[in-house]
Amino acid sequence: MSFKKLAVLAGVAALTLSGCAAAADDTASEATSSTEETTAAATTEELKDIKICVYTHGDGGTFWSVAQMGAEDAGKDLGITVDYQGSINDSAKQASTIDAGIAAGCNGIAASAPDAGAIEQAMLAVSAAGIPTVTMNSGSDVFKDLGAFTHVGQDEIVAGREAGYKFNDAGMTNILCPIQEAANSGLTDRCAGARETSTGTVSDFNLDGGLADLTAASAKIKAALEADPTIDAVFALNADIAAKAVLPAVQDLGRDIMIGTVDMSEDALNAIAAGDIAFAIDQQQYAQGYMSVVLLYLNVTNAHSLGGGLPIYTGPGFVDASNVAQVQALVAAGSR
Amino acid sequence: MMSNLSDERVSQTSIATRMLRRPELGALIGAFVIFSLFWGFDTTGNFAALGGTAGWTDIAAPIGIIAVFVSLLMIGGEFDLSTGVMVGTSGLLAGMLVTEYGLNMWVAIPIVLLFAAAVGFINGMIVVRTGLPSFIVTLATFFVLRGANLAVTKSLTGTVRVSGIEEAEGFDSAHAIFASRLMVGTSSFQISILWWIAITILATWLLSRTQFGNWIFASGGDKNAARNAGVPVDRTKVTLFIMTSLASAFVGIMFVLRLQGMQAGQGVGMEFFYIIAAAVGGTLLMGGAGSAIGASIGAAIMGIADIGIPYALWDQDWRWTFIGVILLAAVLVNTFIGNRAKGAKR
Amino acid sequence: MSIALELKKAGKAFGSVIALQDVSVKVRQGSVTCILGDNGAGKSTLIKTLSGVHKPSSGSYEVEGAEVSFGSPRDALAAGIATVYQDLATIPLMSVWRNFFLGNEITKGWGILRRLDVKKMKELTKQQLMEMGIDLRDTNQQIGTLSGGERQAVAIARAVYFGAKVLILDEPTSALGVRQSGIVLKYVLAAKDRGVSVVFITHNPHHAYLVGDYFYLLNRGQLANEFERKHVELDELTKAMAGGAELDALTAEIQQVRNVS
Secondary structure (H helix, E strand, O other): OOHHHHHHHHHHHHHHHHHHHHHHHHHHHHHHHHHOOOOOOOOHHHHHHOEEEEEEOOOOOHHHHHHHHHHHHHHHHHOOEEEEEEOOOOHHHHHHHHHHOOOOOOOEEEEOOOOHHHHHHHHHHHHHOOOOEEEEOOOOOOOOOOOOOOEEEOOHHHHHHHHHHHHHHOOOOEEEEEEOOOOOHHHHHHHHHHHHHOOOEEEEEEOOOOOOOHHHHHHHHHHHHHHOOOOOEEEOOOHHHHHHHHHHHHHHHOOOOEEEEEOOOHHHHHHHHHOOOOEEEEOOHHHHHHHHHHHHHHHHHHOOOOOOOOOEEOOOEEEEOOOHHHHHHHHHOOOO | OOOOOOOOOOOOOOHHHHHHHOHHHHHHHHHHHHHHHHHHHOOOOOOOOHHHHHHHHHHHHHHHHHHHHHHHHHHOOOOOOOHHHHHHHHHHHHHHHHHOOOOOHHHHHHHHHHHHHHHHHHHHHHHHHHOOOHHHHHHHHHHHHHHHHHHHHHHHHOOOEEEOHHHOOOHHHHHHHHOOEEEEOOEEEEOHHHHHHHHHHHHHHHHHHOHHHHHHHHHHHOHHHHHHOOOOHHHHHHHHHHHHHHHHHHHHHHHHHHOOEEEOOOOOOOHHHHHHHHHHOOOOOOOOOOOHHHHHHHHHHHHHHHHHHHHOOOOOOHHHHHHHHHHHHHHHHHHHHHHHHHOOOO | OOEEEEEEEEEEEEOOEEEEEEEEEEEEOOOEEEEEOOOOOOHHHHHHHHHOOOOOOEEEEEEOOEEOOOOOHHHHHHOOEEEEOOOOOOOOOOEHHHHHOOOOOOEEOOHHHOEEOHHHHHHHHHHHHHHOOOOOOOOOOEHHHOOHHHHHHHHHHHHHHOOOOEEEEEOOOOOOOHHHHHHHHHHHHHHHHOOOEEEEEEOOHHHHHHHOOEEEEEEOOEEEEEEEHHHOOHHHHHHHHHOOHHHHHHHHHHHHHHHHO
8 A cells, every 4th residue: 555545544544533532522521520510500511611702803913912812811711612713804704704603603702893894794694693792892883783782992083082182282283193004994083083183283194004014114104204394293003103113213303203102012111111102092902802702791691781782992091101110011911 | 560569667557546646536535634633623513514514615615716717727837816806806896886886786797807807818918928927927916906906995985995885786686696695404505605616617627628628738738839739828828817817806796795895905815825725626836737626625625724723712823834734735745746747757 | 752841942040040051851752751960950940940930031842842831830730741849749747638639629519518529539549549559558647657759659649640741750769768769760650651751850860760761961051961761871871970071081180199199
């Protein structure tokens, strides 16, 4: 028998045996735990059977890994199973994942909705199957249309408004707003919110793809700042953009420009501590992940539908020189 | 009467070896092995049931529809890197035609297909006229379309997505045909699966049972020898490029109907998955041999992994590692087979 | 004897490079005509002129007495002139029957349902190869698994089957061992038996002498010599190829040098 054929047969045999072993393992543990079953409270096995699924459009970067950690920590704290999937900005993939959640045995599904129309059919199918849903991170104004009972996140317009106030307090008159992900309406909303409350002008600036090449992004921002010497503030919409693209550009030019950003990273917080960046808006995405799971857990186990038909806000929280020290330790640990 | 001059050094091949040499059989065995693997690790109990099947076929169908034609093109000796982005371009174009220009969906669809065919034609003509590697030519097309997707969408809609398609005339009927669901028991299957199966059958027939199919093998196997034998190599290649673009547009239309809109970045990055599915299914990267049905099996494997990994509650990041491993394994096996067939005897 | 092909004082220049000059070659019907010459002699240009890749820049090219001007190899093919190139005869990854019928596929049905008549093509391939002396159990095997000589033989059988009146073979034995060359030479004679005129290009006088009826020697783009088989012996042919009178002079010179040192 040729080596190739032998290898194939061996592979199939090994995998079948391991599959049987895994299945046998499950039935064995179920048998032992059922004998220890208490009458009223849910046993560890029954809890583990509760599966909450968090299906986002996230890309696994510094922002989304914190949200994922939040969701998974909630799972550990409650003793239930959590399945997190990020579709890396692919709406078709996210829709398919949500659709597949029904057969995957999800008892509750949380989904981010940057493009509500894309996942509408999937979300409605999930609701039709009797599975409760919430939206998180994006979709605060569409969650009802998607059949969700609430939304957990930060309203981007509200965040932008608050940032606008901060810039007013410092007397800023011409604010540049670089948008690093052209397809993300949440980002445009932040700039729009700032425009509403700012007493000066807020100009959107196209920095699409900025996160993929921070050096190039920095050069573009420098060029924009040079082109308009009256710009006195930059409202960055991402911590990496702020710390690694905007800050170097501003330092290069040597002008006195106020930098505010959305979301946090170790570098951005260090810059705040050093006085180079004025503030970071914290949408507390750890809590977005954590609370999505808790809200669905409470719905599944005790029929609670929290929120009162309105979104539940996790932000904007502000991190500036006054509270940066506390937060820094947590960001370094990956949980903020 | 001439004596029998067959070379005693040419060994007679056993039936088993001959069957294993068929590219799709190797891929099918691989698919079964991978399916068994995930069946073993399944935590939901639904993987090998209707529910799980609905899940992985949903992922596999749009990959398979395009991978099948990508494999034909690869057999013909060329690559198309503009397939992924063309999915986005077609979806966006269809969306803009109905929302910005108020066209009926059924008028928009042929326009989009015509556009895609034109892009494929241009890809093909540049490749055959200049002799540049198709990898480079279609990479250029990829960048052109990627930029256009963003710029045109922004200038026409002010945003980078097209939405509100569901309000358009003809949406409901088009949705019913390209993006609806079929209930089988309690599970809902996407209609895209039926399209996938039909297209796979069509492509397989085209490749193995028509004159054009013979020309595809010849153009990829040795285009000079093919030309000398009278095969219209240039025309064959251009036709293949048109087909890959059309397949991508078809998926784009399916998506825009299902998602009721489309983001400007949709599809970018998928072009390599189509090539990987084709390679896993037995299509040689060097051209000249391969299988359309194999590409579908490759797409199925990707779908099985995409659903199997979360069903096993593994970290989904393993998906990338998985794709890498099966690609390497498939290419090694294919090269081994290709070498034995090609140059062993002189 | 009637003439199948004839080049009359043909010349071919590429810019300032004169590849062929004043070459007159007669290919007689039903014979094997060998074109001999070393590398650089112009054989490649000559074969391309005969097979329709190039048009002669001067002189004329006649097929069965009528002057022709081929625009492409397909035109020559249509006129019954089939060329089998050394490396480009068959496509290794394709099966034997697909190679055999490449460009001439048999189909059944019409319109959109026109499909290959696979069964018929497999049968015919097996039968035709058998008639040329090749017994293949499975015409589905990839042609790359056959030996080099057998691949050439399939190419020859293909040309003969599809009605080639003239078969031009470009260095068919140059990359083959002795046994394989023997196979090819036997097929050359088999083709001749079926009434095909063969033009056999080679730089190997031994092979040429085994099958040739007429010999033309090319040297530096010009015709150096022509022989008929009945008037020439092998060693005379070999010597003529190696340089003839020039070689004699060179031999004498070298021997003088060696005797002195």
